[in-house]
Amino acid sequence: MKLLEVEKVSFSYDRERVLEExxxxxxxxxxxxxxxxxxxxxxxxxxxxxGQYEPQEGQIRVLGxxxxxxxxxxxxxxxxxxxxxxxxxxxxxxxxxxxxxxxEGQTLLERLFPIRYNEIEKRCAYxxxxxxxxxxxLDRRIGDLSGGQRQRVMIARALCAHPRLLILDEPTSSIxxxxxxxxxxxxxxxxxxxxxxxxxxxxxxxxxxxxxxLYLNRRAYLHDxxxxxxxxxxxxxxxxxxVEMMQMLGAQNCNCELHRDSKESS
Amino acid sequence: MTEIFHYTFxxxxxxxxxxxxxxxxxxxxxxxxxxLVFLTGGIAHSSYGGIGMALYFxxxxxxxxxxxxxxxxxxxxxxxxxxxxxxxTYIGLIWAxxxxxGVIFTDLTPGYNTDLMSYLFGSILAVSREDLWFMGxxxxxxxxxxxxxxxxxxxxxxxxxxxxxxxxPTRRFYTLILVxxxxxxxxxxxxxxxxxxxxxxxxxxxIAERCTRTFxxxxxxxxxxxxxxxxxxxxxxxxxxxxxxxxxxxxxxxGLGLFEAGRTLxxxxx
Numbered sequence: 334m335k336l337l338e339v340e341k342v343s344f345s346y347d348r349e350r351v352l353e354e355x356x357x358x359x360x361x362x363x364x365x366x367x368x369x370x371x372x373x374x375x376x377x378x379x380x381x382x383x384g385q386y387e388p389q390e391g392q393i394r395v396l397g398x399x400x401x402x403x404x405x406x407x408x409x410x411x412x413x414x415x416x417x418x419x420x421x422x423x424x425x426x427x428x429x430x431x432x433x434x435x436x437e438g439q440t441l442l443e444r445l446f447p448i449r450y451n452e453i454e455k456r457c458a459y460x461x462x463x464x465x466x467x468x469x470x471l472d473r474r475i476g477d478l479s480g481g482q483r484q485r486v487m488i489a490r491a492l493c494a495h496p497r498l499l500i501l502d503e504p505t506s507s508i509x510x511x512x513x514x515x516x517x518x519x520x521x522x523x524x525x526x527x528x529x530x531x532x533x534x535x536x537x538x539x540x541x542x543x544x545x546x547l548y549l550n551r552r553a554y555l556h557d558x559x560x561x562x563x564x565x566x567x568x569x570x571x572x573x574x575x576v577e578m579m580q581m582l583g584a585q586n587c588n589c590e591l592h593r594d595s596k597e598s599s
Numbered sequence: 600m601t602e603i604f605h606y607t608f609x610x611x612x613x614x615x616x617x618x619x620x621x622x623x624x625x626x627x628x629x630x631x632x633x634x635l636v637f638l639t640g641g642i643a644h645s646s647y648g649g650i651g652m653a654l655y656f657x658x659x660x661x662x663x664x665x666x667x668x669x670x671x672x673x674x675x676x677x678x679x680x681x682x683x684x685x686x687x688t689y690i691g692l693i694w695a696x697x698x699x700x701g702v703i704f705t706d707l708t709p710g711y712n713t714d715l716m717s718y719l720f721g722s723i724l725a726v727s728r729e730d731l732w733f734m735g736x737x738x739x740x741x742x743x744x745x746x747x748x749x750x751x752x753x754x755x756x757x758x759x760x761x762x763x764x765x766x767x768p769t770r771r772f773y774t775l776i777l778v779x780x781x782x783x784x785x786x787x788x789x790x791x792x793x794x795x796x797x798x799x800x801x802x803x804x805x806i807a808e809r810c811t812r813t814f815x816x817x818x819x820x821x822x823x824x825x826x827x828x829x830x831x832x833x834x835x836x837x838x839x840x841x842x843x844x845x846x847x848x849x850x851x852x853x854g855l856g857l858f859e860a861g862r863t864l865x866x867x868x869x
Contacts, residue, residue: 383764409764420632420757421811430754430761446746448815474812490761 334397336361336528342391351377355553364524366539367532369549375532408491412502414483418476424486425471428458431493461489481512501531517542603837608724615726616829618734619790622741624822626783627800629776632756640797641690643784645671645697650718651704661733668781676774721792721844734786753814791844802851806858
């Protein structure tokens with residue numbers, strides 16, 4: 334069974350079509366990056382996969398279930414981790430937010446007054462924080478962490494539910510280059526245990542870490558990086574190198590002269 | 600100064616001050632972190648409609664005001680869920696319409712016309728034994744609610760979008776917080792009045808947020824601070840024969856000023 338299956342999904346707001354017959358799938362332990370221009374439908378697609386919206390045409394299956402039924406299988410890391418920095422909350426409390434099995438091992442009294450965490454819960458929080466290398470920050474206030482550290486805590490919060498699909502929305506948009514590299518290395522590691530789906534603009538990093546790239550601009554184009562590392566003069570590179578894509582890649586590693594030649598000759 | 604504790608009315612006033620301040624500190628924390636301060640202000644003012652109706656129909660003031668303000672809270676909750684970006688319009692509307700209803704019903708009430716000012720700005724020296732029971736009951740209700748649903752409330756207050764994804768019924772909890780704040784406003788009528796209550800709910804909270812590491816500690820600390828401000832304010836109002844509600848609020852404001860000044864000093868030194 335496929336981890337995620339998106340089949341001919343279309344979606345419109347009012348009359349404006351943002352997704353048109355989008356199809357792709359994700360296997361377990363695969364690392365997929367979604368790129369594309371703003372307004373190209375990335376956020377809408379994420380909302381559909383997480384069951385916040387229903388597709389108007391086509392269907393989405395997560396482990397064979399509808400996204401709503403599969404909620405517990407999906408871990409989500411939101412884009413903006415700069416919200417509510419003044420809020421008095423510890424790293425431990427943030428991570429425990431992700432714990433779906435709230436009542437496991439709780440006594441009746443703990444269930445009626447769930448202010449403190451019991452040992453089972455603490456161990457769970459500790460082990461997920463260990464995975465992202467933040468176990469020493471358990472008691473820190475979330476607002477006192479750096480952007481990269483906070484992003485790791487948010488990943489730990491998502492991992493707390495032991496998801497089989499981890500979804501991240503531009504996880505490094507507000508982090509320096511070094512922190513960015515660390516986050517992607519961590520995601521690569523995590524993709525040995527679960528499917529990872531990340532929306533990103535950091536093309537140079539993605540091409541080194543992801544297994545597949547989905548270029549989304551109303552329609553979707555899938556590129557398999559493992560079979561075909563990005564060289565835009567290969568035949569597979571052609572559909573990939575649309576105008577926007579060229580602009581995005583051009584600045585970084587695209588030899589556009591070469592590409593134009595190959596397009597003319599074909 | 601100690602003779603202030605000998606009079607029954609002063610004892611009642613002090614007990615009422617502490618009960619109400621604690622509730623205001625806790626519920627104030629909830630509304631501040633969830634950005635519902637303006638909403639609560641609207642509910643507070645509209646509850647005057649309940650006072651007017653209670654006078655007209657000869658009901659207990661607390662009962663009339665409670666029913667009316669909880670109704671206003673539910674109405675605002677429904678309206679703002681439907682069109683969130685217009686919530687400030689609805690708040691302003693309910694704010695003014697509620698007060699207008701109160702004024703008209705007070706006009707219609709024959710005979711003795713109650714002093715409007717005492718409801719708007721508080722008259723703590725007229726606290727009865729029944730009032731104390733009502734205040735105690737509300738504080739207990741607030742404490743039980745916050746303990747029972749601490750985790751979902753915490754999750755929602757910190758990151759509502761994520762809480763919703765995790766299946767927490769955030770709308771229900773927003774409504775619950777609004778109902779609690781409506782009731783808190785009502786019990787605070789006698790202590791600081793409808794208009795000044797919003798300061799008692801936000802000033803201690805603002806200080807507490809900066810001094811604590813957990814939301815729970817923030818609520819407790821803010822309740823303690825609110826009680827402290829209220830006690831000092833009451834003593835000043837007794838000593839210099841000033842309005843109790845206004846004294847309490849100015850003491851709180853002075854406390855905030857001192858706190859901010861102290862923080863700036865410490866930050867400048869290190």
